[in-house]
Amino acid sequence: xxxxxxxxxxxxxxFMTKLKPDFxxxxxxxxxxxxxxxxxxxxxxxxxLSVMITExxxxxxxxxxxxxxxxxxxxxxxxxxxNKGGCSYVYLIYGMYNCLNVVTEAEGEPCAxxxxxxxxxxxxxxxxxxxxxxxxxxxxxxxLNNFCNGPGKLCKALAIDKSLNALPxxxxxxxxxxxxxxxxxxxxxxxxxxxxEEAADFPWRFYI
DNA sequence: CCTCAGATGGACT
DNA sequence: GTCCATCTGAGGC
Numbered sequence: 437x438x439x440x441x442x443x444x445x446x447x448x449x450x451f452m453t454k455l456k457p458d459f460x461x462x463x464x465x466x467x468x469x470x471x472x473x474x475x476x477x478x479x480x481x482x483x484x485l486s487v488m489i490t491e492x493x494x495x496x497x498x499x500x501x502x503x504x505x506x507x508x509x510x511x512x513x514x515x516x517x518x519n520k521g522g523c524s525y526v527y528l529i530y531g532m533y534n535c536l537n538v539v540t541e542a543e544g545e546p547c548a549x550x551x552x553x554x555x556x557x558x559x560x561x562x563x564x565x566x567x568x569x570x571x572x573x574x575x576x577x578x579x580l581n582n583f584c585n586g587p588g589k590l591c592k593a594l595a596i597d598k599s600l601n602a603l604p605x606x607x608x609x610x611x612x613x614x615x616x617x618x619x620x621x622x623x624x625x626x627x628x629x630x631x632x633e634e635a636a637d638f639p640w641r642f643y644i
Numbered sequence: 645c646c647t648c649a650g651a652t653g654g655a656c657t
Numbered sequence: 658g659t660c661c662a663t664c665t666g667a668g669g670c
Contacts, residue, residue, distance in 0.1 A: 527654090529662065531651075531663095532663080533664070552662080588663045626662070631661085
């Protein structure tokens with residue numbers, strides 16, 4: 437009994453361990469793979485929302501035509517990508533959805549990992565109200581299956597928009613913690629980057 | 645289950 | 658003016 441209690445406490449502590457910058461200042465593909473199973477935590481109005489990351493994509497500016505900062509192109513928007521790894525990169529897409537990335541590698545290397553999907557973990561009721569405007573138990577099967585299984589949906593559920601761009605990811609209001617141990621994952625081509633020529637075929641999407 | 649049109653606005657040329 | 662790292666609801670099967 438005592439052992440069980442201790443194990444539970446250790447598990448909780450592990451989940452609350454925030455990833456530090458040195459997790460992110462590494463090879464982007466490695467970070468993209470290792471982010472699977474980690475927990476995104478969003479603090480908002482006294483609530484602590486969380487989803488487990490289940491899908492990521494890597495973007496590497498030096499060689500990747502799909503990256504906003506391909507060939508080190510620096511604009512007001514992409515300047516965030518040149519930061520040292522460990523901060524957020526949030527942008528608006530299609531005029532109405534937001535996408536959350538984590539910046540990786542050293543300062544000056546414009547790279548990031550797009551968080552493409554997750555699974556709700558904590559304060560699901562509050563997230564449900566943000567996402568659909570109703571209680572979790574009221575959701576249809578379709579809504580349950582589409583709760584945050586896409587970059588725009590995930591940002592909606594966690595109330596993430598451009599106001600959270602370029603923030604450090606090791607403290608509130610937005611951070612990532614240790615999470616679930618992942619034993620295997622899938623690899624594939626990235627989604628919706630058909631314009632990116634040869635880079636469209638890079639196998640830089642990872643998902644559980 | 646599937647496909648597809650339309651929404652919608654900022655970033656960039 | 659064009660493009661876009663998307664989502665939703667409607668309609669078909």
